[in-house]
Amino acid sequence: MSGGAARDRGDETQKMAVMNAWLDGVCAELGVDRSVLDANTTGLLALINHVAHGPSRPGAPVTAFLVGLAAASTSTDPAEQAQAAAERIAAVERLVAAWDPAASAPAD
Incomplete structure (x- = not known):
């Protein structure tokens, strides 16, 4: 696997982690x-x-x-x-x- 592919997967994992942290906060704020x-x-x-x-x-x-x-x-x-x-x-x-x-x- 190329370094670029591994880096892309890492970037995607990081994006999903940030999205989930954000959504946790939004759900808490909105009572969802x-x-x-x-x-x-x-x-x-x-x-x-x-x-x-x-x-x-x-x-x-x-x-x-x-x-x-x-x-x-x-x-x-x-x-x-x-x-x-x-x-x-x-x-x-x-x-x-x-x-x-x-x-x-x-x-x-």
């Missing part, structure tokens, strides 16, 4: 059960990536907010919120997959 986030982090990051590289780059974080808002409104139970978030992520992923850029293009 970290298990809800942990259950959906991979799905949320994938969704944000798909939205950013599909329908709308600036719409990606707002889409993630909407998923979280919808999931949080379902229950106060962290397990139910985690499941609701996963279901909403899947629903929005289906929207992204079906998104037709021609249908949303402004008329000439």
